[in-house]
Amino acid sequence: MPSLDDYKGQMPAWCPGCGNFPILKTFKDAVVELGLEPHQFTIVSGIGQAGKFPHYLKCNTFNGLHGRTLPVSTGIRLANHDMIVIAVAGDGDCYGEGGNHLLHAIRRNINIKLFVHDNQVYGLTKGQASPTSMEEMKTKVQPFGVLSEQLNPMALAVALDCSFAARSFAGDISHLKEMIKESIKHKGFSLVDILQPCVVFNKINTYEWYKKRVYHIEAGYDPTNRIEAFKKALEWGDKIPIGVIYRNNRPAFEERMPIIKDKPLIKQGFDMSKIEAALKGFY
Amino acid sequence: MDYSIKIGGEAGQGIQTIGDTLAKVFSKTGYHVFTHQDYESRIRGGHNFFQIRLSNKPISASRNKIDILVALDKESILLYKNELSEQGIAIYDSSALRQKYEGKKLLDVPFETLAVEHGKDRIMANTVATGAVLGMLGLKLDILFEIINDIFRKKGEDVIKGNINAVKAGYDFASKNCTDCSFSIKEPAEESLMLINGVEAIGLGAISSGCKFYSAYPMTPSTGILNFMSEKAEGYGIVVEQAEDEIAAINMTIGASFAGVRAMTGTSGGGFALMVEGLSLAGMTETPVVIALGQRPGPATGFPTRTEQAELMFVLHTAHGEFPRLVFAPGTPEQAFYLTNKAFDIAERFQIPAFILFDQYLADSAWTFGRFDLSKIKYNDYRLRGNDFKKLGSYKRHAFTDTGVSPLAVPGDARHVVVTDSDEHDEEGHIVEDAETRIKMVQKRLLKKIPLIRQEMSQPILYGADKPDIVIVGWGSTYGVMKEAVDALSPPRPPLIKGGQRGGIAMLHFSEIYPFPSSPKFLHILNKAKKAICIENNATGQFARLMREETGYEFKYKINKYDGRPFIIEDLIGEINAVIG
Numbered sequence: 001m002p003s004l005d006d007y008k009g010q011m012p013a014w015c016p017g018c019g020n021f022p023i024l025k026t027f028k029d030a031v032v033e034l035g036l037e038p039h040q041f042t043i044v045s046g047i048g049q050a051g052k053f054p055h056y057l058k059c060n061t062f063n064g065l066h067g068r069t070l071p072v073s074t075g076i077r078l079a080n081h082d083m084i085v086i087a088v089a090g091d092g093d094c095y096g097e098g099g100n101h102l103l104h105a106i107r108r109n110i111n112i113k114l115f116v117h118d119n120q121v122y123g124l125t126k127g128q129a130s131p132t133s134m135e136e137m138k139t140k141v142q143p144f145g146v147l148s149e150q151l152n153p154m155a156l157a158v159a160l161d162c163s164f165a166a167r168s169f170a171g172d173i174s175h176l177k178e179m180i181k182e183s184i185k186h187k188g189f190s191l192v193d194i195l196q197p198c199v200v201f202n203k204i205n206t207y208e209w210y211k212k213r214v215y216h217i218e219a220g221y222d223p224t225n226r227i228e229a230f231k232k233a234l235e236w237g238d239k240i241p242i243g244v245i246y247r248n249n250r251p252a253f254e255e256r257m258p259i260i261k262d263k264p265l266i267k268q269g270f271d272m273s274k275i276e277a278a279l280k281g282f283y
Numbered sequence: 284m285d286y287s288i289k290i291g292g293e294a295g296q297g298i299q300t301i302g303d304t305l306a307k308v309f310s311k312t313g314y315h316v317f318t319h320q321d322y323e324s325r326i327r328g329g330h331n332f333f334q335i336r337l338s339n340k341p342i343s344a345s346r347n348k349i350d351i352l353v354a355l356d357k358e359s360i361l362l363y364k365n366e367l368s369e370q371g372i373a374i375y376d377s378s379a380l381r382q383k384y385e386g387k388k389l390l391d392v393p394f395e396t397l398a399v400e401h402g403k404d405r406i407m408a409n410t411v412a413t414g415a416v417l418g419m420l421g422l423k424l425d426i427l428f429e430i431i432n433d434i435f436r437k438k439g440e441d442v443i444k445g446n447i448n449a450v451k452a453g454y455d456f457a458s459k460n461c462t463d464c465s466f467s468i469k470e471p472a473e474e475s476l477m478l479i480n481g482v483e484a485i486g487l488g489a490i491s492s493g494c495k496f497y498s499a500y501p502m503t504p505s506t507g508i509l510n511f512m513s514e515k516a517e518g519y520g521i522v523v524e525q526a527e528d529e530i531a532a533i534n535m536t537i538g539a540s541f542a543g544v545r546a547m548t549g550t551s552g553g554g555f556a557l558m559v560e561g562l563s564l565a566g567m568t569e570t571p572v573v574i575a576l577g578q579r580p581g582p583a584t585g586f587p588t589r590t591e592q593a594e595l596m597f598v599l600h601t602a603h604g605e606f607p608r609l610v611f612a613p614g615t616p617e618q619a620f621y622l623t624n625k626a627f628d629i630a631e632r633f634q635i636p637a638f639i640l641f642d643q644y645l646a647d648s649a650w651t652f653g654r655f656d657l658s659k660i661k662y663n664d665y666r667l668r669g670n671d672f673k674k675l676g677s678y679k680r681h682a683f684t685d686t687g688v689s690p691l692a693v694p695g696d697a698r699h700v701v702v703t704d705s706d707e708h709d710e711e712g713h714i715v716e717d718a719e720t721r722i723k724m725v726q727k728r729l730l731k732k733i734p735l736i737r738q739e740m741s742q743p744i745l746y747g748a749d750k751p752d753i754v755i756v757g758w759g760s761t762y763g764v765m766k767e768a769v770d771a772l773s774p775p776r777p778p779l780i781k782g783g784q785r786g787g788i789a790m791l792h793f794s795e796i797y798p799f800p801s802s803p804k805f806l807h808i809l810n811k812a813k814k815a816i817c818i819e820n821n822a823t824g825q826f827a828r829l830m831r832e833e834t835g836y837e838f839k840y841k842i843n844k845y846d847g848r849p850f851i852i853e854d855l856i857g858e859i860n861a862v863i864g
Contacts, residue, residue, distance in 0.1 A: 010713050039698045044538070047705070054702075055713050060694040061702040062541055063714070064534070065564050071531035075538020075546070078522045079496060083542065083695050104527035259522050266543040266693060268520045270493035270664075275657055278487060278515060282477040283311075283654075 002037050004028055009056040019119060019170040019196035019207075020049055024056055026173045027115075030180040041084035044073045046098070048090035048124050050117035067097025070105040073112045080266045081111065081254040084184065091118040095131040095151050106160040106189055110253040113183045113190045116153065117170075119198035120205050127201035137204055153193045154233035158226060158246045163188035165233075165246045169214050170196040171207050175242060182244060188252045195240070210240070217243030224248060284469045285338045287346050288416060289363055292355025295327040297409045301353060302333030303649075304413050304430060309337045310478035310651045311426045313471030317342045317763070318480075318649040319849060324503075324587040330358045339472045343615065343650065343763030347853045350466065351419055353412050357382060360389070370465050374415055374457070376408070387463050392456055402449030410446050414453030419464045424454060477652050481645035481760075482507030484616035485575050488623025489547055490519050491660050494573070496539035496546035498524045498532045503587050504643035505549040505577040529554035533561030533572070540570045541703070543666060543693035545627055549575035552594050553584065559601050562636055566606030568703040569634040569681065569689065569728060573626050578642040580847045589847035590644035592759055592820040595829065598638055599797055605725070607732050609637035610797035614762025616650050618794050624660050629739055631665045633732050634691055640796070642820070644849040645760035665691060672697040679710040683723060687731030737798040743805050744794070747773060748787030753863055754812040756838070758793040758826045761818055764850040765790045771856055785811070793826070799833040809836055816840040816862050820849065 007028045043054035047066035054061040069087040122128040128141045136145035157165035164186040168179040183190040229246035290298045314337045322331035349366045352373035376394040377383045394408035435442045497512040513523045526532035532548045539546040580591035613619035630637035667690045678699035682689045694701040702712030747769040817827040817838040822845040827838045
């Protein structure tokens with residue numbers, strides 16, 4: 001069985017108090033509890049403070065480009081669906097730069113677990129607005145406040161029939177751990193939007209701000225009811241629900257792709273003797 | 284024997300079906316064939332043509348005279364009447380075109396009426412036309428019947444019978460009524476030849492190299508590869524995924540390659556512009572990928588369905604940062620097949636991005652060949668897998684080595700983790716900021732690899748006189764037309780120039796472009812020539828610039844064509860003669 005010792009990584013270069021620390025700690029606890037070993041999964045991350053995440057534990061890592069976690073993850077899953085693939089991105093990375101990929105990864109329902117470290121601000125580039133920044137938030141670049149409407153990732157996910165959509169909070173680590181585990185166990189595309197305070201650049205959405213507002217979704221809630229889920233997804237402001245907002249059991253893309261149904265692509269050898277038949281088609 | 288057939292009409296009228304079928308009949312009979320297509324960016328209407336040349340000797344380009352014109356619209360007659368050779372004849376259907384033309388070069392063949400009478404369906408008018416062409420040439424019909432049987436097997440006996448009757452009707456009509464037809468068909472020199480175009484050859488080269496993953500966004504002229512790979516997906520175990528955009532296509536390709544399979548993407552200039560960031564990612568993470576880049580005239584959307592060689596500098600210099608890349612520009616479908624294989628091999632061996640740079644002309648032109656030789660295909664799995672990976676004591680994805688090439692392991696195959704990063708990284712793959720590691724990584728990734736890759740590059744092909752006075756130089760798809768120009772401009776009996784003596788004309792053709800092959804030999808040929816002419820399908824002479832950059836040699840003479848159309852033999856000969864004086 002793996003232990004936390006197996007997950008010792010590099011020294012984090014995050015700011016003291018960063019919401020990424022509890023996420024990192026909780027993620028390690030979750031994978032240890034799931035009995036996962038470092039070589040059994042790959043984290044694909046982008047650029048931003050969240051992009052550094054995989055370096056601070058130990059696992060197969062592809063730290064790629066800003067916004068491009070999902071297509072790289074898709075390529076890995078299609079080549080080897082025995083490999084668990086976790087995409088880690090920030091709100092700017094995934095909802096801004098890589099927005100188009102998110103739409104299509106949800107459509108494909110490819111079995112990628114996307115954890116968005118959503119701090120509602122750009123950290124690495126020092127404090128500009130992100131797609132999830134609240135309207136009227138003022139920054140150096142948005143001196144008149146954010147004029148565009150705040151993106152609602154949960155409403156987007158429900159609208160696109162995303163097979164697993166959950167929200168959690170870096171300040172509630174027992175809840176976060178459950179969401180991470182649920183997500184990893186889910187068969188299909190999964191989006192976990194993690195509310196994460198940025199202690200340096202986001203003076204609005206602080207630990208205190210979130211703590212006052214977040215609440216656990218009530219026990220009787222049915223996340224398979226899409227209409228109810230959409231209503232739940234629209235809740236934001238004085239009360240912010242955390243938990244599984246929506247789920248369905250659409251079959252994953254990998255199960256529907258005939259070529260890899262029985263065996264991962266990397267386990268299928270190359271048979272040169274079959275090429276002659278392809279050549280014959282041109283005679 | 285050397286005949287050209289042109290089929291002209293609107294998009295959607297089926298000119299490609301007639302052209303493909305005739306080309307197949309000729310190649311299966313054993314004639315050499317060269318086809319080229321000219322079409323507009325639209326699905327219906329406009330004006331397109333398909334040109335087929337057939338001979339009993341190898342051919343590799345189109346000529347400017349037509350012997351048989353199949354006119355499916357009025358415009359074909361208007362545009363190409365003057366291209367008809369001395370014995371040339373145009374056939375058309377006066378009832379379909381609602382116009383009757385006078386003159387002995389114009390033969391009215393009632394395609395539609397014969398289709399209804401004999402095939403029981405007006406849709407078979409094109410089949411009648413195909414039969415009529417064979418009737419004019421006096422070729423046997425049995426091979427066409429075989430082809431019809433193959434195509435319509437699933438549609439049932441009635442459809443097959445209808446088409447065969449339609450062919451016969453067209454054939455008989457032309458045989459009887461084309462009193463001015465004076466074509467003399469010789470026996471074919473070969474038994475049966477293979478017929479293949481550029482994109483099919485690239486696709487075939489990919490599957491012969493063990494390519495398991497292809498992701499692309501459709502874009503002319505690369506879509507043919509996407510179609511080919513999809514058609515072969517089931518039989519050859521290839522995952523083909525149409526990406527949401529080209530950025531996704533290259534990133535998926537990189538992901539699949541990182542996971543452990545040979546992977547490829549394809550696009551054209553505009554799509555490649557979007558991929559450029561991903562190209563740099565492949566360079567930094569040392570992930571092998573093959574990119575098929577089909578050029579068409581730009582800038583921007585340009586001429587979407589036409590041809591140009593204007594992306595050489597783009598492909599050589601684009602992407603941020605410095606990293607090695609491989610660029611091949613095949614001149615024929617045969618070269619495309621073998622070079623695609625070589626690109627896969629070198630990409631994986633050196634863990635770099637590799638390009639097959641082609642264009643619409645090569646993509647859509649079908650050529651005949653004997654057989655491709657699978658024994659020349661190289662397949663080495665350079666990845667570290669399974670037990671070989673498991674038994675290592677430790678593993679570093681980007682370990683420093685003498686060659687700069689680090690072990691490329693398949694993640695998940697052993698307990699070691701595989702780590703890579705688009706940031707500058709250490710041997711393990713983790714982010715670093717220090718200067719010392721940076722210097723060592725640049726040396727490993729770039730400086731150590733380039734000379735080794737350069738050693739793999741073949742010399743340009745020298746064709747024609749071995750100590751030429753006149754040298755024509757080109758790259759990529761101009762191979763065929765330059766070769767025919769050399770043939771036409773060479774003395775009828777080659778030994779006219781005695782061994783050791785200088786004289787005559789030759790072609791130097793580059794298909795392995797970058798890293799630029801190093802050799803004083805071709806430079807010597809250029810320096811000794813009285814006149815060396817660089818021939819390119821672009822406006823500025825990009826290859827000439829590359830030659831100067833790499834060798835210091837400066838071309839005094841250039842022939843550039845940038846109208847979006849390929850070179851035609853007679854036109855090129857005229858331009859070469861103008862330079863020779």
